[in-house]
Amino acid sequence: MPKPSPKQVPMPTQDPKERVKNFLEVPHGYTIAQAQEEAVRCIQCKNPPCVEGCPVDINIPGFIDFIAKGDFKASIRKMKETNALPAVCGRVCPQEDQCQKVCVVAKMGESVGIGKLEAFIADWEAKSGEIELPEIKPSSGKKVAVVGGGPAGLAASGQLAKFGHKVKIFEALHKMGGVLSYGIPEFRLPNDIVDREVNYIKSLGVEIQTSFVVGKIKTIDELLSEYDAVFIGTGAGLPWFMNIEGENYNGVYTANEYLTRVNLMKAYTFPNHITPVTKGKRVAIIGAGNTAMDAVRTAIRMGAKVASIVYRRSLKEVPARLEEIHHARQEGVDFKLLTLPIKYHADSQGWLKEMECLKMELGEPDASGRRRPVPIEGSNFRIPVDVVVIAIGNNPNPLIAESTPDIKVGKKGNIIIDEATGKTNKKSVFAGGDIASGADTVVSAMRAGKIAARGIDEYLRTGLW
Amino acid sequence: MKILEKKKIAKDLTKFLISSPLIAQKALPGQFIMLMVNEVGERIPLTIAASDKDKGTISIIFQEVGYTTKLLGTLGVGDSLYSLVGPLGRATEIKNYGKVIVLGGGVGIAEILPVLRALKGAGCDITTILGGRTKELVILVDQVKELTNQLIITTNDGSLGEEGLVTAPLGRLIKESQDYGLVFCVGPVPMMKAVSDLTRSHKIKTTVCLNSIMVDGTGMCGCCRVTIGKENKFTCVDGPDFDGHLVDFDELMNRQRIFNEHEKHALCKLDEQIKKDKENTN
Numbered sequence: 241m242p243k244p245s246p247k248q249v250p251m252p253t254q255d256p257k258e259r260v261k262n263f264l265e266v267p268h269g270y271t272i273a274q275a276q277e278e279a280v281r282c283i284q285c286k287n288p289p290c291v292e293g294c295p296v297d298i299n300i301p302g303f304i305d306f307i308a309k310g311d312f313k314a315s316i317r318k319m320k321e322t323n324a325l326p327a328v329c330g331r332v333c334p335q336e337d338q339c340q341k342v343c344v345v346a347k348m349g350e351s352v353g354i355g356k357l358e359a360f361i362a363d364w365e366a367k368s369g370e371i372e373l374p375e376i377k378p379s380s381g382k383k384v385a386v387v388g389g390g391p392a393g394l395a396a397s398g399q400l401a402k403f404g405h406k407v408k409i410f411e412a413l414h415k416m417g418g419v420l421s422y423g424i425p426e427f428r429l430p431n432d433i434v435d436r437e438v439n440y441i442k443s444l445g446v447e448i449q450t451s452f453v454v455g456k457i458k459t460i461d462e463l464l465s466e467y468d469a470v471f472i473g474t475g476a477g478l479p480w481f482m483n484i485e486g487e488n489y490n491g492v493y494t495a496n497e498y499l500t501r502v503n504l505m506k507a508y509t510f511p512n513h514i515t516p517v518t519k520g521k522r523v524a525i526i527g528a529g530n531t532a533m534d535a536v537r538t539a540i541r542m543g544a545k546v547a548s549i550v551y552r553r554s555l556k557e558v559p560a561r562l563e564e565i566h567h568a569r570q571e572g573v574d575f576k577l578l579t580l581p582i583k584y585h586a587d588s589q590g591w592l593k594e595m596e597c598l599k600m601e602l603g604e605p606d607a608s609g610r611r612r613p614v615p616i617e618g619s620n621f622r623i624p625v626d627v628v629v630i631a632i633g634n635n636p637n638p639l640i641a642e643s644t645p646d647i648k649v650g651k652k653g654n655i656i657i658d659e660a661t662g663k664t665n666k667k668s669v670f671a672g673g674d675i676a677s678g679a680d681t682v683v684s685a686m687r688a689g690k691i692a693a694r695g696i697d698e699y700l701r702t703g704l705w
Numbered sequence: 706m707k708i709l710e711k712k713k714i715a716k717d718l719t720k721f722l723i724s725s726p727l728i729a730q731k732a733l734p735g736q737f738i739m740l741m742v743n744e745v746g747e748r749i750p751l752t753i754a755a756s757d758k759d760k761g762t763i764s765i766i767f768q769e770v771g772y773t774t775k776l777l778g779t780l781g782v783g784d785s786l787y788s789l790v791g792p793l794g795r796a797t798e799i800k801n802y803g804k805v806i807v808l809g810g811g812v813g814i815a816e817i818l819p820v821l822r823a824l825k826g827a828g829c830d831i832t833t834i835l836g837g838r839t840k841e842l843v844i845l846v847d848q849v850k851e852l853t854n855q856l857i858i859t860t861n862d863g864s865l866g867e868e869g870l871v872t873a874p875l876g877r878l879i880k881e882s883q884d885y886g887l888v889f890c891v892g893p894v895p896m897m898k899a900v901s902d903l904t905r906s907h908k909i910k911t912t913v914c915l916n917s918i919m920v921d922g923t924g925m926c927g928c929c930r931v932t933i934g935k936e937n938k939f940t941c942v943d944g945p946d947f948d949g950h951l952v953d954f955d956e957l958m959n960r961q962r963i964f965n966e967h968e969k970h971a972l973c974k975l976d977e978q979i980k981k982d983k984e985n986t987n
Contacts, residue, residue, distance in 0.1 A: 412923050414741060414748075414788035422921075451790035453923055457727050477925035481937060488930055488937070488956055490963045497926035505747065505920065511974050514772060515747040515920070516967035590959030639923065639942070 244281040246349025249274045251356055256570040260540050263426045263508055266567060267356075275360040279308035281345060282352045289342035290354060295687035296323045296395070300339055304357055313372065316365045319358065320374055324398035324444075325391070325437045325686065327366070328420060330359025331429050333683045334561050366436055373443060377404035382700040385410060385467040387454045387640065390418020391682045392473030392673025394441050395689030396696075400471075401444035403697045408447040408467075410454050415504060418475055420682065422504040423496070425534050427541070431503070455643035460669060469668045469696045472655060473689060476634040476674035482526070486584030487630070491518055491592030495531045495631035502538050520627025522546045524595055526581055527631035528553075533564035535629045536573050548574040548623075550581060552600050552613045576623070578602070580615060584628065594622045636675045654678050662692025667705050670696055706786045709762060715844045717769040718812065719778050720754070726761030728753070728791045734819035735797030735914060735946055738765065739922040741788040742776045749773050750919045750941070752816040752891075753792060763791075766815035766844075772971035779979075793922045794945050797912070801828040802886030806878060807853070808871050808900055810836045810892025814844050816914060817891050821852040829886070830854055834874050836896065840865035872899045885909050890949065894958050901949030911949035915940045918961060932956055 252268040253259075259266055270278065282304040290300045299318055306315030319326050335341075335355035343351035365371060382405045386393045389411030397407045415421050417434040442448060454463065454474075463470050479494035481487050498517065501507040505515035523539035525532045528551035539547040549568070551558060554577050558565060569575075578600040585594040599619035602611035636654045641647060648656045648665040655664055655671040662670040672688030674680055699705060710722035728738060732753045739748045755764040769778040780786075797820050805824060809817040814835055824831055833853040837843040838861045850856055857874045858866030867874060871892075879885065888911040890900045897913040904911045917929035917940040924942035931940055932953035938944065 412790070413921060414790070422925075451788050453790060453793065456792060457731055477923075479925075479927045481927075483937070488932060488960065490959055494927040497920060497928045500920050500926050506745070510967065511971050513745045514971055516964045516971075518963070589962070590956065637924065 244283060244345055244348070248281070248350045248353040248356070249278040251353070256572075259427065260571050263541055265430050266427050269363055270356055270360045272364075275307055275357060276310065278353050278357060279304045282308070283345060285344050289344065290339040290352075293339040293342045295338065295683045296329070296690060298323050298339075298358070300354055303361060304352065304354070307357060307361060312361060312364050312368075315361045317372060317374075319361055323686075324441065325394060326358050327362035327433045328391070328429065328437055329683055329686070330355050330357075330362055331433070332424060332681075334681060336562060338683070371440060371443065374402055376402055376444065379406070380404040380700060382406065382468045383408070383466070384469045384471060384696060384700075385463045386471045386473065387460075387463075388412075388418060388473040388475060388673075388675070389416040389438075389448065389450070390473060390475050390673065390685065391420060392475070392675075392685040392689040393418070393471065394437065395686035396471045396473060396672065396693045397446045397689075398441050398444055399690050399693035400696060401441070401446050403693065405697070405700060406445070406447075408449060410452040411448065411450045412453045413504065414451050416448060416450060422500040423531065423534070425499065425503055425538050427537065428534065453639065455639040460640065460644045460647070460666070464668055468700055469670065471662070471689070471692050471696060472640055472664070472669065472671040472675055473673045473685070474637045474640055474675045475685070476679040477637040478635040478653070479630070480633045480635065481630060482581065482632065484581065484583055486586060486592070489584050489586040489592045490590050491520070491626055492584060492628045492630065493518075495525075495527075495535050495629050496634065498535055498629045499531070499538065502542070508542060517542070518627050519543050520625070522625045523627040523629065524548045524550050524576070524581075524623065524625045525629045525631050526550050527633070528558040528560055529631065529633070530560045530564055532629075532631035533560045533568050535631050537568055537571055539627065539629070540571050540573065544627075546574060547572070548576045550576045550579050550595075550597070552578065552580040553610065554578055554602060557610045578613065580613070581628075582620070585622070592626055592628060593624065595625045595628060596620060596622050634674075634679050636678065640675070652678060658695075660691070661695030661698070662688065663695055663699075663705075668699070706789045708780055708782055708784050708786075711780075711782050714766065715841050718766065718844055719769060720764060720766045720815075721780075722762050722764050723786070723789070724761060725763050725789060728789070729756045729758050729761045729763050732756035732763060732792040733796030734799060734823040736792035736794050737922075737945060738763070738789055738791030739793060739919065740777075740786050740790075742773060742780065743787045746776070746787060747773055748788075748920060748922065750793070750916075750922055752819075752914070754815045754818055756819075766812065768812040771968055772975050775972070775975055790922070794941060795943070797823065797889070797914070797946050799823040799827050802910075803830060804832070804882070804885045805829045805887040805889065806832045806834065806875065806885055808834045808836070808875065808888070808890040808892065808896070809849070810871060810896045811842055812844075813891035813893070813896075813914075814849065817889070818845065818848060818852070820889060821849065824889075825852050832857070832878065834859065834871045835866075836860070836871035836892065837865075838862065870899070871896060872903055875900060876903055879904065879907050879909060883907050883909065887912065888949075890914075894954055894961065897949060897952075898954035901952065901954070905950045912946050913949040913952060914945050915947060915952070915957065916945070916961075917941075917957065918963065931960075
């Protein structure tokens with residue numbers, strides 16, 4: 241076998257100068273020739289570490305080998321054996337921390353572009369117009385209610401449908417997808433692709449009910465009177481604040497609100513879509529995770545002259561994916577590192593004008609192993625801003641726990657589950673994703689959904705709790 | 706989600722009876738729904754003015770003041786909403802408070818109806834004060850009359866009832882007697898603020914129902930946050946009822962103005978659209 245090229249086939253992307261003016265996806269996606277060129281870089285390990293690194297156990301060498309051979313139908317079939325949402329995973333998974341991190345080829349240069357190939361094969365199938373359905377087991381006669389139409393709920397539903405159970409998803413918003421629809425911007429994950437994946441889940445026989453808030457219109461106990469089991473995947477939707485002065489001034493948004501307005505409600509097309517959002521000229525995003533990168537790149541596309549990431553630690557500790565930081569830099573994002581906001585200042589009408597910050601320095605490592613940021617006394621300075629987006633994290637959504645007093649929750653309101661099965665302490669009720677783990681990645685929520693689906697299947701088949 | 710009945714209650718004030726068996730089953734006084742008129746619309750909250758479990762219907766009453774409420778007003782019987790979700794928010798705390806004063810201002814009068822019904826059912830002795838700029842804006846008087854032991858009306862111009870604001874009769878009542886178990890008020894923010902200021906020194910429990918701007922309505926976005934005492938609360942999941950003595954009304958008033966400029970822009974667009982539609986039908 242010839243030695244694989246040390247470099248990945250580069251992904252064609254929109255020019256940064258152009259893409260800051262639109263919400264279209266940044267990468268164009270591999271052509272067939274590019275995908276095949278990349279696919280042959282995979283050396284088809286006998287004991288592939290990449291599969292170990294994949295939260296949803298994709299047979300990575302398997303699907304890549306079929307791409308190399310040009311049998312794309314077989315490739316997507318292999319993919320969907322374990323992953324029902326490849327177009328999403330290929331785009332938003334942190335592959336560099338998972339499959340690609342342990343890729344053997346990476347020892348000789350760059351890893352195989354597994355994520356890019358995953359997105360390629362998913363898009364190839366969509367373009368072909370022929371979506372093949374997997375084998376669905378004969379009907380078990382059992383019914384499962386899935387609460388929440390995000391990654392955990394979608395993954396659980398797909399799997400449960402394949403096991404032969406009748407599944408209905410209850411989603412609170414008017415649109416399916418959870419964070420895939422309201423949170424992740426279109427330039428990273430187009431809404432059409434989310435719709436496509438949701439339609440695939442529907443095609444497996446899953447029923448969908450939107451605008452249905454479990455906990456309000458029906459409780460978990462009421463669902464249990466109609467369904468044999470319930471899966472809760474309601475995510476981490478309760479935004480954190482810093483609780484500093486001025487956080488309620490006009491112009492201060494949570495990332496959830498800012499992104500929901502722009503992505504779910506399409507405020508970027510205002511007034512074609514009628515939901516508004518403040519177009520800031522000087523926008524600061526507080527935090528440096530993936531959500532912060534999404535928000536700052538959104539602000540640039542909404543016309544900000546200056547869009548900054550404000551983060552209390554240094555670049556080394558920035559939690560966002562490298563690719564996101566890279567894209568943000570290309571698009572002109574300004575990084576204000578070692579900077580801690582302590583107070584907002586407004587005009588007499590309550591409109592945000594300035595952000596007061598402290599300079600930080602790094603001290604001894606803290607519990608997370610990262611060097612603790614320590615404020616430098618008297619280093620106060622002000623930054624002019626008209627929009628601030630707080631992107632420092634979310635707690636699990638409290639609605640279900642509040643309306644289900646007998647379900648066991650942890651200190652942060654997370655539902656406590658058995659990791660191996662997704663079982664909660666309440667009979668017939670399972671949970672997974674951010675509602676149980678606290679805020680984590682899309683793919684870890686999908687993994688939790690799949691694990692719970694297996695747990696539910698076993699429970700429904702054996703009747704044993 | 707289908708509109709079964711449409712009724713003009715007053716100028717710019719419309720009532721819809723909507724088929725929604727599931728929401729009707731669960732709706733409690735003080736709760737609200739969120740709706741979208743069409744696919745490109747915004748999500749707005751509206752109080753559930755009445756609900757009927759047996760018929761599977763809910764009523765909403767709205768003032769056609771903004772883009773979305775005006776657009777909503779163009780819908781007719783047989784039309785369906787694009788989306789409807791509820792019942793949201795916490796219900797108003799209902800019990801026998803003894804003597805209570807309920808105040809409604811403007812479209813807030815529609816919002817006090819379900820609370821009046823429930824308080825009456827709980828055995829409260831109710832005095833209701835309705836206020837409006839002028840007599841046409843004092844709505845639903847007959848329905849309120851049936852649910853209250855005593856009714857006082859004020860208008861700014863004196864065209865109906867007493868001339869002046871609701872705080873004048875409220876001031877008289879609580880000067881005469883402080884043994885009111887509850888003052889409940891829904892109306893424009895300045896009215897709720899004035900009422901809360903008045904009852905504070907008398908230490909009379911005062912509940913106000915807030916109308917913050919919302920997006921999801923389920924506690925996810927935080928747009929509707931409001932300072933209650935020293936705490937940050939979300940109107941959609943912690944409210945919409947709050948202790949009037951703790952609400953930072955000035956902040957609320959500022960936050961309600963966030964999208965005023967967008968609203969003007971949207972209204973221009975709507976006027977053009979309506980004009981175009983008319984030309985097309987001619």
